[in-house]
Amino acid sequence: MTSAANTPVEQRSSWLKYLLLIVAALASAVPLIVMLLTSVKTLPDVQSGSLLALPHSFTLEPWLKAWNSACAGLTCGGVQVGFWNSVKITVPGVVVTIALGSISGYALALWRPRWNGLLLMLLSLAIFMPYQVVVFPLVKMWSTANIFGTLFGVVLVHVVFNLPLITVLFRNFYVAVPGEIVKAARVDGAGFYSTFFEVILPMSVAPIIVSVILVFTNIWNDFLFGLIFAGPTGRPMTVELNNIVGAVTGEREYNVDMAATLITALPPLLIYFLSGRYFVRGLASGAVKG
Amino acid sequence: MRALVRRFGGRAALTPLVVILVVCYLGGIGWTIGISFTDSRMVPRWNFDGFDQYIRLFTTPRWITAYTNMFIYGAGVILGTLILGSLLAIALDSRTRFESVFRTMLLYPLSVSFIVTGLVWDAILTPSTGVESMVRGLGWSNFSFDWIGQQQTAVYCLIIAAVWHHVGLVMVIMLSGLRAFDPEIWKAAKVEGITTARTYLHVVLPSLGPTIMTCVILLAIQVIRSYDLVVALTGGGPGVSSDLPAKFVVDLAFERGNVGQASAAAVIMFATVLVCIIPYILIGTRRSEVE
Numbered sequence: 001m002t003s004a005a006n007t008p009v010e011q012r013s014s015w016l017k018y019l020l021l022i023v024a025a026l027a028s029a030v031p032l033i034v035m036l037l038t039s040v041k042t043l044p045d046v047q048s049g050s051l052l053a054l055p056h057s058f059t060l061e062p063w064l065k066a067w068n069s070a071c072a073g074l075t076c077g078g079v080q081v082g083f084w085n086s087v088k089i090t091v092p093g094v095v096v097t098i099a100l101g102s103i104s105g106y107a108l109a110l111w112r113p114r115w116n117g118l119l120l121m122l123l124s125l126a127i128f129m130p131y132q133v134v135v136f137p138l139v140k141m142w143s144t145a146n147i148f149g150t151l152f153g154v155v156l157v158h159v160v161f162n163l164p165l166i167t168v169l170f171r172n173f174y175v176a177v178p179g180e181i182v183k184a185a186r187v188d189g190a191g192f193y194s195t196f197f198e199v200i201l202p203m204s205v206a207p208i209i210v211s212v213i214l215v216f217t218n219i220w221n222d223f224l225f226g227l228i229f230a231g232p233t234g235r236p237m238t239v240e241l242n243n244i245v246g247a248v249t250g251e252r253e254y255n256v257d258m259a260a261t262l263i264t265a266l267p268p269l270l271i272y273f274l275s276g277r278y279f280v281r282g283l284a285s286g287a288v289k290g
Numbered sequence: 291m292r293a294l295v296r297r298f299g300g301r302a303a304l305t306p307l308v309v310i311l312v313v314c315y316l317g318g319i320g321w322t323i324g325i326s327f328t329d330s331r332m333v334p335r336w337n338f339d340g341f342d343q344y345i346r347l348f349t350t351p352r353w354i355t356a357y358t359n360m361f362i363y364g365a366g367v368i369l370g371t372l373i374l375g376s377l378l379a380i381a382l383d384s385r386t387r388f389e390s391v392f393r394t395m396l397l398y399p400l401s402v403s404f405i406v407t408g409l410v411w412d413a414i415l416t417p418s419t420g421v422e423s424m425v426r427g428l429g430w431s432n433f434s435f436d437w438i439g440q441q442q443t444a445v446y447c448l449i450i451a452a453v454w455h456h457v458g459l460v461m462v463i464m465l466s467g468l469r470a471f472d473p474e475i476w477k478a479a480k481v482e483g484i485t486t487a488r489t490y491l492h493v494v495l496p497s498l499g500p501t502i503m504t505c506v507i508l509l510a511i512q513v514i515r516s517y518d519l520v521v522a523l524t525g526g527g528p529g530v531s532s533d534l535p536a537k538f539v540v541d542l543a544f545e546r547g548n549v550g551q552a553s554a555a556a557v558i559m560f561a562t563v564l565v566c567i568i569p570y571i572l573i574g575t576r577r578s579e580v581e
Contacts, residue, residue, distance in 0.1 A: 010448050017381040017384070017386065018381075018386075018550075019329065019380050020377060021378065021382070021386070021392045024374070024378055024392075024457075025391075025392050025395040025396060027454075028395050028396050028398070028399065028457075028458075028547070029395055029456065030324045030414070031312055031399070031407075031410040031411065031414065031454065032398070034410060034414060035410055038413070042293060046419075049427075050423060050424035050426065050427045051413065051414065051419065051420060051423075051424055072529070079541065093574070094403055100306050100307065103305060104304055104307040105301070106305070107300045107303040107304045108304070111300040113300055113301070113304060119304075119307075119308070119311070120309045122315070122316070123311070124567070124570075125315070126311060126315045128511050128563055128566075128567045129315065129319070129560065129563065130511075130513065130514055130515050130556070130560060130563055131517075131538050131558045132515075132517070132535075132539040132540060132556045132559060133318065133322055133556045133557070133559065133560045134314060134315065134318030134319060134321075134322065135543070136321075136322065136325075136334075136543050136549060136552065136553070136556075137317065137318040137321035137322060138314060138318060140321075140334070141313070141314070141317075155507055159310075160310050160314045163306075163307060163310060164311070192300055192303065193303075196303075217401055220403070221402065221403035221404070221405075221406075222403075223403065223404065223405050223518040223521070223522075224517055224518065224540070228540075228544065232471060238403050238406075238518075241405060241406075241409070242405050242409075242521065242522055243499045245409055245522075254413060254419060257409065257413070258410075258413065261406050261409045261410060264403065264405070265401075265402040265403065265406040268401040268402060268403070269398065269401055269402060271401070272397075272398055272400075272401035272424065273394070273398070276390075276393070276394060276397070278402065279397075283459060283462060286488060
């Protein structure tokens with residue numbers, strides 16, 4: 001905040017700065033504009049004009065088709081089936097990950113178990129590991145436990161892959177909590193859980209918001225786990241979308257494709273535009289570790 | 291009594307995390323490493339045959355393409371986002387009007403799925419719908435832009451889309467580094483009559499070494515993991531020319547039914563990640579011991 005006053009702004013480079021920012025912001029906006037414009041054009045309009053041309057006649061037909069009746073192979077149910085599947089996967093995934101992550105982070109930060117260092121090292125490893133290393137053994141485990149291809153199985157996979165980062169996020173937040181607060185609660189006779197629920201949780205609003213955004217975005221945007229673990233009727237929206245766009249029979253309907261793509265992107269985009277500050281903090285938490 | 295509650299309370303709370311770390315992560319990693327030393331095909335079986343899978347892997351043209359692509363793609367993504375992201379961070383650092391508008395516009399790509407990123411850029415980069423037809427429509431009827439359809443250039447399309455997706459991440463991390471920079475040094479540089487550009491280049495950026503390192507590691511991890519983007523944008527094609535290791539592993543394990551080979555490739559991916567993060571983990575652990 002204070003540095004703004006101290007950092008020099010030279011008149012000469014000022015216009016260059018704005019030029020760079022404006023060009024970059026426009027370039028960044030192009031894909032969003034392309035999706036929006038294309039999704040409200042008629043098919044002849046798409047084929048005759050350029051991607052960035054304004055539509056000759058505005059139509060919502062592509063949106064309706066993308067939502068209700070776009071085909072992926074033999075099924076023509078649009079992306080709505082995937083949308084509701086994604087909701088069913090994302091909501092419990094977020095709730096369980098954050099419930100487990102907050103209490104694990106609390107245990108790691110304030111009660112300092114033995115093996116603390118080892119656990120933190122394992123957590124770092126888990127956060128950075130490429131998913132492909134363990135996907136196949138997880139499929140074996142899930143099949144053995146009879147949860148492969150079920151909703152529960154997909155949710156559990158997401159919990160497995162989001163829990164390490166969320167635990168570290170909460171742990172880093174709780175490390176900064178003064179020990180006196182916990183000691184005072186302990187003197188009052190509060191145990192591990194009552195301290196957590198009565199003292200710690202009420203002051204955790206910020207990390208909870210940050211993690212809800214982070215985990216929601218992660219799970220909603222996931223493709224790999226949905227593809228492998230969800231089974232044919234439980235596929236999330238990203239997988240449906242890729243199937244719809246990839247299923248080219250005859251002429252490609254770019255307007256419907258772009259409408260379906262935009263609908264899939266909308267929930268995380270809305271969250272982003274409504275909560276920019278917290279979204280950025282979630283991003284940074286991937287970078288800041290303990 | 292209280293100590294008892296404390297100990298068992300903490301232990302019970304950590305049980306799910308520890309079970310996941312030990313069973314899914316350590317167990318999974320161990321299983322994959324083990325299977326990579328067997329002759330497993332469709333069905334994993336524990337019939338060891340030493341380094342055969344690794345030897346076969348590095349004589350498979352598709353893997354060599356995929357692994358080489360990872361370095362081309364990685365260099366492009368890391369350099370591209372670092373240079374662009376740093377310039378944008380510097381532009382935002384000094385008192386800038388509409389800072390939050392610019393930030394919002396530059397960061398939103400990070401919120402969307404790589405499938406979305408891939409499909410939109412597919413429309414933009416495909417000649418019949420995207421840039422080529424647009425420029426031709428403006429009058430240059432011979433203009434040609436078909437990177438996505440050529441074996442030698444398809445991987446650059448992945449770089450373009452990934453830079454678009456990630457540039458905001460580097461921008462915010464670098465911006466927080468710049469804002470933490472000691473203002474006294476700026477004053478000193480000004481007194482000495484050193485230009486802003488030179489101060490950034492010779493004083494500020496070198497002092498942000500750890501911040502830049504963080505960006506490089508985060509991007510490198512993203513590069514090694516890249517799967518969805520390839521699937522949605524190029525499908526690894528034309529042919530297998532824009533394949534990446536992550537896609538190679540999934541294809542071999544789940545479509546080609548070659549678990550042994552897929553495991554060996556996954557182990558190589560994992561080793562590549564370890565080379566990138568071991569310094570980071572060591573620094574982190576030392577820091578938490580100091581606490």
